[in-house]
Amino acid sequence: MKYKIIKINDFKSRLRLLLSNYEFWGVTEKVKVPTTGPKFSFERINDIENISWDYDFTILPPKKILFPPVQTLMKYRENEYIPPQKQYPELDKNIIIFGVHSYDIVALNILDICFLAENADPYYKQKRDKTILIGIEHKPNEYNFSKDMQTHQIEKGFDLFLYKINDDYIIAVGSEKGKIILDELEVKEEASIDQVFALNDKRYADAEAIPYKMKMTNHELPNILSNSENNKMWEEINEKCFSCGSCNLVCPTCYCFDVRDNPDIDLKTGFRKRYWDGCMLREFAIVAGGENFRPNARHRLMHRFFRKGWYLKEKLGGKLACVGCGRCSQTCKAEINILDCFNKLKEEYNATCRIS
Amino acid sequence: MQPAESVNYIPEQAEILDTKNFTENEKFFRIRLKSEKCLGHIPGQFVELSIPGIGEAPISLCSSPTEKDFFEVCIRKTGNVTNAIHKLKTGDTIGIRGPFGNGFPVERLTQKNIIIVGGGLGVVPLRSLINYISDNRLDYKNIYLLFGTKTPGSLLFYDEFVKKADKHTTYMNIVDYPDKGWTGRVGVITTLIPEVDINFREAYSVIVGPPIMYKFVIRELVSYGMPKEHIFLSLERRMKCGLGKCGHCQMHNLFTCQDGPVFDYAQLENIKGAI
Ligand SMILES: Cc1cc2nc3c(=O)[nH]c(=O)nc-3n(C[C@H](O)[C@H](O)[C@H](O)COP(=O)(O)OP(=O)(O)OC[C@H]3O[C@@H](n4cnc5c(N)ncnc54)[C@H](O)[C@@H]3O)c2cc1C
Ligand code: SF4
Ligand code: SF4
Numbered sequence: 001m002k003y004k005i006i007k008i009n010d011f012k013s014r015l016r017l018l019l020s021n022y023e024f025w026g027v028t029e030k031v032k033v034p035t036t037g038p039k040f041s042f043e044r045i046n047d048i049e050n051i052s053w054d055y056d057f058t059i060l061p062p063k064k065i066l067f068p069p070v071q072t073l074m075k076y077r078e079n080e081y082i083p084p085q086k087q088y089p090e091l092d093k094n095i096i097i098f099g100v101h102s103y104d105i106v107a108l109n110i111l112d113i114c115f116l117a118e119n120a121d122p123y124y125k126q127k128r129d130k131t132i133l134i135g136i137e138h139k140p141n142e143y144n145f146s147k148d149m150q151t152h153q154i155e156k157g158f159d160l161f162l163y164k165i166n167d168d169y170i171i172a173v174g175s176e177k178g179k180i181i182l183d184e185l186e187v188k189e190e191a192s193i194d195q196v197f198a199l200n201d202k203r204y205a206d207a208e209a210i211p212y213k214m215k216m217t218n219h220e221l222p223n224i225l226s227n228s229e230n231n232k233m234w235e236e237i238n239e240k241c242f243s244c245g246s247c248n249l250v251c252p253t254c255y256c257f258d259v260r261d262n263p264d265i266d267l268k269t270g271f272r273k274r275y276w277d278g279c280m281l282r283e284f285a286i287v288a289g290g291e292n293f294r295p296n297a298r299h300r301l302m303h304r305f306f307r308k309g310w311y312l313k314e315k316l317g318g319k320l321a322c323v324g325c326g327r328c329s330q331t332c333k334a335e336i337n338i339l340d341c342f343n344k345l346k347e348e349y350n351a352t353c354r355i356s
Numbered sequence: 357m358q359p360a361e362s363v364n365y366i367p368e369q370a371e372i373l374d375t376k377n378f379t380e381n382e383k384f385f386r387i388r389l390k391s392e393k394c395l396g397h398i399p400g401q402f403v404e405l406s407i408p409g410i411g412e413a414p415i416s417l418c419s420s421p422t423e424k425d426f427f428e429v430c431i432r433k434t435g436n437v438t439n440a441i442h443k444l445k446t447g448d449t450i451g452i453r454g455p456f457g458n459g460f461p462v463e464r465l466t467q468k469n470i471i472i473v474g475g476g477l478g479v480v481p482l483r484s485l486i487n488y489i490s491d492n493r494l495d496y497k498n499i500y501l502l503f504g505t506k507t508p509g510s511l512l513f514y515d516e517f518v519k520k521a522d523k524h525t526t527y528m529n530i531v532d533y534p535d536k537g538w539t540g541r542v543g544v545i546t547t548l549i550p551e552v553d554i555n556f557r558e559a560y561s562v563i564v565g566p567p568i569m570y571k572f573v574i575r576e577l578v579s580y581g582m583p584k585e586h587i588f589l590s591l592e593r594r595m596k597c598g599l600g601k602c603g604h605c606q607m608h609n610l611f612t613c614q615d616g617p618v619f620d621y622a623q624l625e626n627i628k629g630a631i
């Protein structure tokens with residue numbers, strides 16, 4: 001890995017150069033909530049002043065940029081199906097997603113596998129190939145357990161990653177695409193070996209200061225979950241859950257979708273689009289004849305939690321799909337907290353192991 | 357500029373060559389791609405049929421791939437897309453994506469005795485296998501066709517199967533509710549299994565039917581000594597893409613549309629809710 005260094009103020013003023021040449025997304029204050037502080041969101045940035053450099057987390061993860069909530073798959077005219085000529089207005093511009101936290105970068109790396117490893121999804125690929133990810137550091141909020149899921153600090157998966165040391169940014173260059181951006185910004189100075197070692201010491205100290213929240217390592221999670229089938233906790237959260245699907249929407253590694261046709265008024269032409277869908281919604285697994293393979297919230301919660309902490313492990317080359325962002329826990333009106341659930345299952349697992 | 361592989365989601369146009377009303381709710385279609393390309397499927401695979409403005413539905417292929425000039429499907433009316441397909445006539449156009457899924461293990465079944473069990477509409481995907489076997493008859497040993505339906509009237513492809521039967525093919529059927537003219541068996545499909553006189557340990561089975569049927573048929577086959585790895589079944593799940601993306605068909609780590617729809621029982625045994 002190569003590291004460059006630049007004064008923070010210089011970097012901020014040069015960043016402006018990128019706004020007109022790229023489709024530039026950054027984090028900005030979306031709503032001010034007096035009691036809990038502002039809420040943040042990834043938005044198109046037209047003015048560097050609007051960027052929030054120090055945010056706790058965004059309401060929706062950056063998946064919404066590469067896999068939008070509604071996306072046109074094709075136009076149809078009578079019996080003809082026409083692929084979209086343009087997926088989004090500035091097709092020729094590359095996309096920069098700026099200020100992404102490490103757990104969200106890992107989540108995008110996971111979506112890359114899901115969408116691209118087999119049967120590459122052309123719509124995702126088209127955007128992803130043009131995307132440059134620039135990461136920044138974060139401090140986990142009360143819901144976030146990225147340290148436990150080993151997504152709190154990362155060494156790959158980004159194009160650039162910004163670390164703040166006093167008045168400087170030390171910038172890790174993760175790819176050729178990232179290097180080109182730094183060339184455009186004329187960030188030339190290499191960080192010295194002492195500076196990089198000092199950075200590593202600081203990163204180590206930062207990580208040490210964060211407590212573990214999970215009562216096991218992430219490696220143990222699949223085994224705990226696969227032994228939890230008869231645990232009474234599922235019954236407890238079954239009672240609470242509204243099956244509203246909010247946890248699916250905010251999760252950076254939920255990517256299920258529905259496909260629906262939208263006829264124009266002439267009924268001859270229209271668009272086939274895909275929409276974010278959620279496995280927590282009641283009708284998600286119903287088939288013809290009305291059979292529902294996950295009829296109760298309990299079955300759906302198990303499916304979702306197991307998908308996050310167990311089922312996708314093989315597909316993801318040993319990683320788990322949950323990156324510990326905590327968004328689902330924060331958003332849940334029923335106060336179902338995924339971390340608490342994992343911990344409860346671990347406790348009960350220990351208890352039963354002691355008996356037998 | 358458009359993504360080259362967008363063909364993944366974009367249906368191809370096909371022409372309906374012929375239709376037949378089997379029952380009030382089940383209609384049969386013979387279809388050919390307008391490009392005149394051969395679909396090139398394996399028995400047990402399915403396609404996504406598309407009606408512009410309505411949507412898509414996953415539908416099993418019911419013809420054998422040995423028929424290269426066309427393929428056939430049989431569709432039960434259950435909702436928007438299937439109702440719209442029923443309105444189509446000879447000469448009309450329909451959209452096709454696929455074939456998708458793994459299909460029946462035709463290679464593993466060669467030179468084996470095979471018990472084929474179909475319940476209700478399950479006979480539709482099984483027809484592609486049965487016709488394939490009959491077109492390659494010397495590659496397979498004794499075939500036992502066991503079919504169960506609610507009423508005699510809902511027994512599909514009866515004449516065709518009987519016509520094809522040879523000395524080494526046994527055809528048995530059973531209904532829940534007999535009508536006046538019915539002289540055949542009445543009862544549940546599992547009662548046909550004891551009538552099959554072969555070494556179950558070496559035999560194979562392929563089962564397609566409503567979810568409720570699987571449990572009982574499997575239990576019976578296993579009790580006669582058939583290994584779980586020899587019992588194949590095709591599962592139905594909600595499907596929106598056929599490509600392992602939309603998530604609707606996922607059970608545990610398996611995507612029914614890609615890893616299935618055909619699984620052996622050993623794969624599914626420990627997956628809660630699979631059958
Ligand atoms: C692998 C596979 C093979 C199939 N083969 C056949 C076949 O050969 N012949 C046949 O008649 N039917 C077959 N089906 C069932 C058929 O796909 C559904 O009946 C059809 O999708 C219903 O769509 P609809 O728009 O007509 O109904 P809708 O109006 O959408 O709804 C009617 C009912 O069907 C359910 N449903 C909706 N979409 C799907 C979906 N994509 N998959 C499953 N269920 C759904 C709904 O939840 C509802 O209960 C197969 C299904 C699968 C998964
Ligand atoms: S867990 Fe919470 S957010 Fe998710 S569906 Fe249930 S009530 Fe909604
Ligand atoms: S399951 Fe919850 S904590 Fe885990 S990645 Fe998804 S939203 Fe974040």
Ligand code: FES
Pocket residue numbers: 594595596597598599600601602603604605606611612613614
């Ligand atoms: S049908 Fe979409 S993942 Fe299987």
